């Protein structure tokens with residue numbers, strides 16, 4: 231038995247860190263949406279009691295350090311599953327990029343093995359279990375567009391943004407989310423207006439969305455890596471409607487309404503960074519099972 235799952239990347243249209251909690255995590259308010267850049271996850275049922283991870287990418291671990299492995303292990307332990315699974319990851323999302331690639335792979339495995347092992351769990355139950363793996367996994371279980379609060383695991387669904395192009399560009403460096411949060415000085419940080427972003431989405435107001443993009447973590451990563459600022463500047467000059475770093479970075483995205491301008495931004499970045507993508511928003515909750 232084989233199951234295919236699509237694991238799309240997310241971008242943060244806004245990310246606000248409110249305060250540091252007693253458990254070391256930050257209380258956040260984030261508006262996230264999925265984009266049409268996805269890993270492909272192929273699950274094969276194994277009769278032996280084991281979990282195998284395979285990928286052609288040299289950047290992802292093939293053992294219990296892989297978030298996809300941890301997702302299968304979690305359901306196996308919790309529901310005493312005696313069957314196994316082979317997880318093949320076709321890696322298309324850049325790694326350690328702020329695009330939740332690992333979290334989306336884990337979420338895809340939760341959805342897939344739930345079907346494969348006949349566990350009958352609801353999406354809400356899978357999202358709750360996913361939060362034990364990482365803060366972005368709950369959102370990734372559903373995909374679409376949502377306001378995420380708590381440490382990221384409390385999800386309120388939102389309407390999809392109006393269709394537009396998203397140009398993504400990642401400099402050749404990875405960023406550790408933990409170190410970015412560690413270097414965040416909340417007294418000096420800039421905070422986006424989450425309420426205005428949510429309102430703009432509810433009204434389908436594209437320019438309202440563009441006006442309200444903001445990320446509290448951006449300043450930290452900009453200080454650490456000047457390439458992020460250079461990409462931002464280049465995208466602005468090439469005519470983007472909005473430009474922002476996603477998550478803890480270092481990927482920068484632009485939102486662009488017009489095809490020709492999106493293509494111009496893509497071309498201007500292509501000679502500068504190796505990982506550049508021009509994709510569509512995928513902000514509605516499509517069935518992610520393929």
Ligand SMILES: C[C@](O)(CO)[C@H](O)COP(=O)(O)OP(=O)(O)OC[C@H]1O[C@@H](n2ccc(N)nc2=O)[C@H](O)[C@@H]1O
Pocket residue numbers: 242245254255256257258260328330333363364365366367380381382407408411412477478
């Ligand atoms: C930056 C974002 O990607 C935005 O979507 C997320 O907030 C991070 O999500 P993630 O990669 O799933 O992060 P986790 O694996 O849960 O946490 C990694 C580390 O980031 C820090 N962390 C993460 C989430 C959060 N709300 N507060 C934090 O301070 C913690 O130091 C934690 O040890």
Ligand SMILES: Nc1ncnc2c1ncn2[C@@H]1O[C@H](COP(=O)(O)OP(=O)(O)OP(=O)(O)O)[C@@H](O)[C@H]1O
Pocket residue numbers: 289290291295296297298319324325326327328329330331332333335336366405407477478479
């Ligand atoms: N399936 C996976 N895909 C990619 N990275 C993984 C995976 N499993 C574990 N990792 C490890 O997790 C680290 C972060 O990878 P990931 O691509 O998920 O980061 P990210 O895009 O910054 O995520 P987020 O936006 O949720 O912070 C990498 O250094 C990698 O070694």
